Amino acid sequence: GAVVSQHPSRVICKSGTSVKIECRSLDFQATTMFWYRQFPKKSLMLMATSNEGSKATYEQGVEKDKFLINHASLTLSTLTVTSAHPEDSSFYICSARAWGSYEQYFGPGTRLTVT
Amino acid sequence: QKEVEQDPGPLSVPEGAIVSLNCTYSNSAFQYFMWYRQYSRKGPELLMYTYSSGNKEDGRFTAQVDKSSKYISLFIRDSQPSDSATYLCAMRGGTSYGKLTFGQGTILTVHP
Numbered sequence: 001g002a003v004v005s006q007h008p009s010r011v012i013c014k015s016g017t018s019v020k021i022e023c024r025s026l027d028f029q030a031t032t033m034f035w036y037r038q039f040p041k042k043s044l045m046l047m048a049t050s051n052e053g054s055k056a057t058y059e060q061g062v063e064k065d066k067f068l069i070n071h072a073s074l075t076l077s078t079l080t081v082t083s084a085h086p087e088d089s090s091f092y093i094c095s096a097r098a099w100g101s102y103e104q105y106f107g108p109g110t111r112l113t114v115t
Numbered sequence: 116q117k118e119v120e121q122d123p124g125p126l127s128v129p130e131g132a133i134v135s136l137n138c139t140y141s142n143s144a145f146q147y148f149m150w151y152r153q154y155s156r157k158g159p160e161l162l163m164y165t166y167s168s169g170n171k172e173d174g175r176f177t178a179q180v181d182k183s184s185k186y187i188s189l190f191i192r193d194s195q196p197s198d199s200a201t202y203l204c205a206m207r208g209g210t211s212y213g214k215l216t217f218g219q220g221t222i223l224t225v226h227p
Binding site for chain 2: 006102
């Protein structure tokens with residue numbers, strides 16, 4: 001149990017376009033979802049925390065107008081990278097946590113390449 | 116100073132060796148400690164979760180926490196090539212639903 005999926009697994013987009021990444025909890029209801037960014041050989045950096053039905057809470061230094069997060073249901077959160085630039089190229093990972101649980105279950109990640 | 120320090124390695128050991136992975140932290144508010152394993156191009160998976168100082172064992176894995184020294188360790192016994200991955204320590208404060216702070220990750224290779 002506790003499976004989290006992400007789609008797409010990898011995406012290449014042109015500079016200036018927007019790209020949406022989906023994160024789904026397949027067998028549990030995720031009251032909280034987290035979005036992380038990971039650079040090669042670096043740790044996971046938390047970008048934002050989203051609770052279902054509420055606005056996301058962004059970490060310091062993360063532009064909320066550039067990284068739009070929507071958590072409209074208990075099984076789906078989306079991250080939209082707007083007006084993407086090459087420096088946005090990274091590995092984006094989501095995690096999901098059920099109500100009353102401490103554990104975060106991670107998705108497989110999405111590799112974004114902006115050309 | 117980073118809140119969590121972890122030697123990135125890489126660490127290369129022969130099959131069957133005992134592996135020791137470590138993290139230090141500076142924030143005394145951290146109360147819960149985790150170790151994640153991350154295979155290449157995959158998301159992290161939880162290996163061990165500990166709260167108290169002391170040891171916790173699960174199969175070939177032992178997690179050790181020393182809150183007085185702000186030092187945690189993960190030991191892997193009888194290491195296997197399938198253990199080759201990046202190992203990330205993570206920790207959070209006393210609030211049950213607080214955010215995780217990760218170490219940089221240690222790249223481990225176990226060669227046959």
